[in-house]
Amino acid sequence: MRARSVLILAVFSVTVSNLAAQTVPPTTPAAVPGVAWRPASVDAGQAAVLPATASPSGVVPASGITTATAPTFTAPTVPAAPGGNPFLASTTAPGRRPLRVTAGNGTLPNEQGQVWREYDISPYTARVTTTKRPEQAIVDWILRETGYEVWHSEPLGILSATPRTLRVYHTPQMQAVVAEIVDRFVASEAETRTFSLRIVTIDSPDWRIAAHRTLRPIPAQTAGVSAWLLPKEDAAVLLASLQKRGDYREHSSPHLLVNNGQATVITALRGHPYVRDVQPRNDAWQGIDNQPGQIDEGFSMEFNPLVSADRRTIDAVFKCDINQVEKLVSVMLEVPTQTSPRQRARIEVPQVSHFRFSERFRWPVDQVLMLGMGMVALPVPVSSTTSIAGIPLPLPSSAPRADLLVIIESKGSVAETPGAATAAGPATAGVLSPRQ
Numbered sequence: 044m045r046a047r048s049v050l051i052l053a054v055f056s057v058t059v060s061n062l063a064a065q066t067v068p069p070t071t072p073a074a075v076p077g078v079a080w081r082p083a084s085v086d087a088g089q090a091a092v093l094p095a096t097a098s099p100s101g102v103v104p105a106s107g108i109t110t111a112t113a114p115t116f117t118a119p120t121v122p123a124a125p126g127g128n129p130f131l132a133s134t135t136a137p138g139r140r141p142l143r144v145t146a147g148n149g150t151l152p153n154e155q156g157q158v159w160r161e162y163d164i165s166p167y168t169a170r171v172t173t174t175k176r177p178e179q180a181i182v183d184w185i186l187r188e189t190g191y192e193v194w195h196s197e198p199l200g201i202l203s204a205t206p207r208t209l210r211v212y213h214t215p216q217m218q219a220v221v222a223e224i225v226d227r228f229v230a231s232e233a234e235t236r237t238f239s240l241r242i243v244t245i246d247s248p249d250w251r252i253a254a255h256r257t258l259r260p261i262p263a264q265t266a267g268v269s270a271w272l273l274p275k276e277d278a279a280v281l282l283a284s285l286q287k288r289g290d291y292r293e294h295s296s297p298h299l300l301v302n303n304g305q306a307t308v309i310t311a312l313r314g315h316p317y318v319r320d321v322q323p324r325n326d327a328w329q330g331i332d333n334q335p336g337q338i339d340e341g342f343s344m345e346f347n348p349l350v351s352a353d354r355r356t357i358d359a360v361f362k363c364d365i366n367q368v369e370k371l372v373s374v375m376l377e378v379p380t381q382t383s384p385r386q387r388a389r390i391e392v393p394q395v396s397h398f399r400f401s402e403r404f405r406w407p408v409d410q411v412l413m414l415g416m417g418m419v420a421l422p423v424p425v426s427s428t429t430s431i432a433g434i435p436l437p438l439p440s441s442a443p444r445a446d447l448l449v450i451i452e453s454k455g456s457v458a459e460t461p462g463a464a465t466a467a468g469p470a471t472a473g474v475l476s477p478r479q
Contacts, residue, residue: 151212155198160218162209162225170233171302177233178204180304184349185224187360187403189217223352230352231303237454238299240346241282242309244421244445246290254281258413265402269415275452278411282450292445294423299346300457306347306360311423312339315368317391323378330380331388338393340366342422344449350408357453358405359412365398367420369442396420396442408453416447 151157164181171177182204186194193213194200201212211221251258257280258271273281285291294311301307319336345362371391378388398419406412421443 151201152199155214157198157200157213158215158218160211160221162211162222163207164204164209164225164229165207167228167231167233167304168206171305173302173305176206177302177305178206178209180306180347181209181225181228184228184304185221188224189220193217227349227352228304231350233302233304235300235302235457236348236350237457238301238346238348239297239450239452239454240295240299240309241293241297241448241450242295242342242344242422243285243448243450244292244294245285245288245448246445248418248446250285250288250446253284257281261404261406263402263414265400267417268400268402269417270404271413271415272406273411273413275409275411278413278450278452290445292423294342295344298454301346301348304347304349306345308343308345310341310343312341312343314338315340315393317371317393318389320390321376321378321388323380323386330383330386331378333388336393338366338368338395340368340395342366346451348453350453354408356405356407358403359451360403361400361414361449363398363400363416363449365420365422365447367396367442369394369396369420408455412451414449414451416449418444419447421445422447 151159164178167181168177174180182202185202194202198214199212200217201210203210209221209225211218213221257273257277259273261270261272263270295309299307299309314337316335316337318333320334322332322334324330324332342363342365344364346359348357348359350357371393374390374392375387376390378386380386398416400416404412404414422445
């Protein structure tokens with residue numbers, strides 16, 4: 044019995060010895076690449092980093108532990124482009140050819156003799172207070188005169204404007220065109236000019252019978268549009284005879300004050316409501332919810348004049364938009380609900396006519412320009428489209444049409460005395476190609 048107890052004790056001792064030999068206290072960690080070990084004595088706001096060299100046994104000695112605020116990060120290397128600029132690197136998606144981008148030679152091409160010019164436009168822009176960016180008008184008129192394509196094709200061209208400086212890079216021939224346009228702005232110093240602009244409609248175009256001999260036609264590029272020039276005296280007589288007609292209607296204020304080169308807009312719009320859609324509703328006693336819509340009908344005309352440097356001619360861009368609701372087509376939809384499974388509701392689909400006009404004209408300041416747009420949609424809503432107690436009345440059976448006339452006369456500068464604008468003498472007139 045004693046011998047058996049000694050044998051069991053010996054076996055237990057051997058087992059404990061083997062377990063002790065296999066278990067090593069984790070006093071220090073092994074050096075693992077990319078992993079930092081922080082002992083308990085290091086503050087929470089610091090990080091322990093491994094030394095550059097580890098001991099042969101893979102254990103970091105206590106003297107090799109140092110502290111640092113944050114590890115360093117090295118950005119990945121970006122492959123350089125053929126031009127040598129790493130920010131113009133070429134990226135390739137799977138199955139796609141690479142986009143080749145280079146930095147160029149660092150100089151602007153001038154194979155066709157392009158030159159750099161900077162124009163001082165502050166005498167004009169400092170006087171315009173009706174818009175935040177008066178220099179944009181100079182850029183727009185340069186593009187109308189030269190065309191857009193010359194700045195986006197060969198030869199290389201640059202056109203940029205700030206409130207004080209216009210920078211241009213192009214051929215000497217193009218610089219001469221730009222200088223002429225800029226001079227028209229700067230020479231006027233944004234003077235305010237007075238124009239008489241009348242928007243007139245006449246139900247019948249038969250007014251031309253009596254006025255035909257006094258009208259001098261000039262070309263117009265828009266189909267269906269006519270343009271005429273009249274001396275101011277003849278224009279006054281013609282306008283007086285038109286005002287005696289019962290179908291004569293005038294839709295604008297006759298006098299406008301416009302900064303030279305800037306645009307002004309004349310509008311007469313009114314919203315026409317209609318039922319655009321319906322949605323079923325179980326929580327409402329009607330059972331449906333009407334989705335309202337609105338169409339702005341009426342006219343909007345933009346007038347942008349630019350007087351020449353010698354004040355003999357006027358260039359002007361006219362843009363006219365007319366929207367007219369001809370009728371509302373009714374459609375009955377089935378909108379079943381729990382309370383009304385056979386319920387129906389009406390929606391309206393508007394039938395709208397549009398008239399768009401945009402053209403540029405040039406005429407002498409001592410002449411009156413008259414534009415005949417033809418028999419177009421009436422530029423103002425007719426009285427039969429009004430509503431009573433919030434209920435809109437039905438539209439007429441046929442959409443009203445009228446002969447639309449625009450009569451423009453320059454009254455000269457605000458600072459000029461009457462008649463000074465006509466003292467320069469006659470000038471040529473004509474229609475220019477619209478480049479807006």
